[in-house]
Amino acid sequence: MQHPEPWQSPVEEVTPIESTTLKAFRYRLYPTKAQTAALESTLLLCQRLYNGMLEERRGAYRKAGKSLTAYDQMKSLPEVKAALPEYAGVNAQVLQDVAKRLDKSFKGFFRRVRTGQTAGYPRFRGRDRYDSLTYPQPSQNSVSGDGKHVYLPKIGNVRLRLHRPFAGKLKTLAVKWEGQEWYAVLTCEVPKAEPLPETGSQVGIDVGTTWFYVTSAGEFCENHRFFQRSSKKLRVAQRTLARKPNKRSNRRRKARERVARLYRKTARQRLQLHHEEAEKLITNHDLICHENLNVKGMTQGNLGGQIHDVGWGQFFRLLSSKAAEAGRRVVTVDPRFTSQRCRVCGHTERGNRVTQANFRCMSCGHTENADVNAAQNILSLGQAFVAQRISTEIACPEKPRPHGLG
Structure with missing residues (x-):
């Protein structure tokens, strides 16, 4: 390595910034009966191969102390095909x-x-427990020009519903089985989206079970309680399933599928709500602050069912991922005393929260909706955290901290 002369400025190595990212597009498949049989057979063979390779690894280490690698096991695939002719009908890359x-x-x-x-x-x-197969190097022309079929090697052209266009370079093509439905997941390499223009707005949100969330600006998002609304149908379906003890019967299989279908519908409704609300917050605000909640621990209490129904953890994950893509900032703050502290004078006391919905400061007499007051406190804490981080970056420019999630 050549060192610069004293009168020369050292050359700074600049790490290139990736301009692309991976994005997944999911579409419903409608295979024919023959194609369904081929997909089911392929999944079964892949599941058996997975278990066989796992047993091979365990045996090699137990008997010879040798750790096999993926390359070692891929080299033996021609021998597997020679010994078991049914594997000749499965794509080699799968x-x-x-x-x-x-x-x-x-x-x-x-x-x-x-x-x-x-x-x-x-x-x-x-x-x-083995419900998907992957083509790691699919053709860029896997989806037909009219968008009505996708080509799966060894399976054929399978009809799909292209409800939205996909973009970018196709990297992998996965086929997933959910209940009695088949889906294609196209992972594409796409250019990174440009950050959204700044709005100058900052918001704090207080999540709960009465309302999905309440903002510091006084906006209330309804908690739709999807699981609670479907509990009656689910209770009937589960009782019907319980009355069929023969686990090999077709009637029990259909009853089990009915229960699973109700659970899937509830999960999809909740996911759609989370996507819509996260997108709305990201579009309208530059900084979003929320509490750093131990959601898993909170579900162990009396309100566990309601917390599972509202799905805070999933919502926070979507909010963070959308913020990173849009150039926004999401900050988590300490949740302690945010609902008991007066946002006007700062007095903190359990008695400040008169009821679940009403807040009245015992010191200054300030009255407000309890959730709005908590959201204001969350926003203040988040703003203080961001200001402290910015001041640190200014004071120590030689070691800048990443401008990302708080």
């Missing part, structure tokens, strides 16, 4: 992806062991 999927599970296991987390050794997969 079989290779099974080995990569197992290798990813082992890498995750060892990573968790090193970091002291709950490890979770890779397990054998039953038929219900």
